[in-house]
Amino acid sequence: MRDIILTLIVFASLPFIFKRPFYGAVLWIWISVMNPHTQSWGFAQNMPFAAIIAGTTILAMMAKPKEVYFPKTGLTWMLLAFTAWIGVTCVFAIGPQDPWPLMNKIVKIMGMTLVVSMLVRTRKEIEMLVWIVVISLGYYGVKGGIFTIRSGGAYRVWGPSGTFIEGNNEVALALIMVVPLMLFLIPLIANRWGKRAMWLSAGLCALASLGSYSRGAALALAAMLAFLWLKSHEKVKLGALLVLLAPLALVFMPDQWHNRIDTINNYEQDGSAMxxxxxxxxxxxxxxxxxxxxxxxxxxxxxxxxxxxxxxxxxxxxxxxxxxxxxxxxxxxxxxxxxxxxxxxxxxxxxxxxxxxxxxxxxxxxxxxxxxxxxxxxxxxxxxxxxxxxxxxxxxxxxxxxxxxxxxxxxxxxxxxxxxxxxxxxxxxx
Known part of the structure; x- marks a missing residue:
């Protein structure tokens, strides 16, 4: 059933991409970040959704060139230069393995990043991109946070298989990145329960990152929260909230989690760190x-x-x-x-x-x-x-x-x- 629903969503969206190419950028981010096909069990797992969306978006951009704007910014040129330099290093690669299949994957990522930059211009479009990133990663954060609560933190949180965030370390870092974006969206939500749901989602994402047992993510979470406090206009309220909730989260996690994190202090004895x-x-x-x-x-x-x-x-x-x-x-x-x-x-x-x-x-x-x-x-x-x-x-x-x-x-x-x-x-x- 999931396969059918996902396929219908993608193909039903294609006409809207031709109507407005920006929708292709939104759909691409959803497919590439959330990878919803990994949550299915049948034919959808092998469907080339990303290629279909990318191809449709490029065709729509060609059909409506007035909606396309090439941003002549420092990021654009740096992104192009970095991608080109990866190609140069592939030519001079010294390893025994063929670098070009991975290079092909990187070019697709960088190319579609450039496509997204060419299609987003208005505040509404900017906020839509934030929303789709939050939805795509927040799904795994809410799911992982609930799993951590149900298991008492006894088991690790993992990401969707076959993706960038498959590992426990990787998904934890992705969830840490999405928390500030959720906090940005809260004032934009008119409904009181919607605001509360977003606050809860942000908390579950943070808890899921702890439930990953990732030491690097624990450091990243601490850095993110510290910088969040520095950037906040309400330092007293946020500081009080962090002082209240952080110890509760740490107390909730089991001894095996604390033993894992404590290895940061004696990394010389840890095989993974060395x-x-x-x-x-x-x-x-x-x-x-x-x-x-x-x-x-x-x-x-x-x-x-x-x-x-x-x-x-x-x-x-x-x-x-x-x-x-x-x-x-x-x-x-x-x-x-x-x-x-x-x-x-x-x-x-x-x-x-x-x-x-x-x-x-x-x-x-x-x-x-x-x-x-x-x-x-x-x-x-x-x-x-x-x-x-x-x-x-x-x-x-x-x-x-x-x-x-x-x-x-x-x-x-x-x-x-x-x-x-x-x-x-x-x-x-x-």
Missing amino acids: GRINAWRMAINLAADHPFTGGGLQIYNAEIFSMYAPIPDDIHAAHSIYFQVLGEHGYVGLLLYLGMYLVVWRNGSWVINNAGKLPDMEWATRLVRMLQVSLIGFMVGGAFLSLAYFDVPYYIMVIMVATRLLVERTLKEQTVQKMQEQEKEAHSVA
Whole structure:
């Protein structure tokens, strides 16, 4: 039944994409982030929904070019440059495995990220993107939070199989990222029970991240909450709420959870932690030998580790977005990758400094603050996970830049309007 419902939803939505290409961007994010086909049990699991939606969206963009706007922003050029550089490093890849299948997947992610940026322009569209990300990840957060409560935290929360967030660490970080977006949406919900449901969902997402038993996610959650408090206009209320709820959540978790988290303090005795450090050192040594292009994609194997890892037999994935990019694409790739976050952060700071000049742009300031909180969570948690190509952070970047472009346009329109009013007044006086 789930397969039929999902298939009907996708195919029934295709005509609306031709009517308005932006709906294709929304549907794409839903399919790529939530991966609803993984929740089915039949033919829908193997249906190429993503390809169908992407193809339909591109055709709709070609049919309605007036609804397409290429954003000439720093993020756009950095995103294109980073993707192109990944292609260059694939040409010079040193590993025994073929890097091009993974490169093909990355190009699809980056390409559709660019497509989304070309279709979002208005406040309503920006808020729709936030909603679809919240719905897509919030489903697993609510589900995982309830599971954690029912099990008393005795079992780990896992993500949907066959996706970026399949692992317990990965889904935990994704849920941490979505909490600030939920908090942004709460004032936009008119219904009192709707607001309460969103508050409850945010709490369940946070609890589910704890229920994942992820040490990196625990650090990311702490960083996210600390930055959330700094960005809040109601520091006393939020601080009191955190002081009240955080101990309750920690007390709720069983002893085995605390034993797991406590290994952060004596990581030298933990095989998993030392394996990550071994992978990080491998990336540093590889980048020292290939500083410009790195080793290319698919470097986490016995041959590469035998050449560059301090412990050749301890083969691990990068377990860090930073060392992942460094090892795969060298220092040039790392600078491009970090440059995207720097550009986006500066866009957010610009909005905070300028949106206050517009009385009806308070929502933009709130949104940008929550997007920054979300990115802080990802950048801290990402230090321990191989999620450099995870699509949600790129969608958050797009939303941030789209918000700046909207504020810029509004400021220019108001400036032009004031100039016209001044000219009219001058003519009337004359």
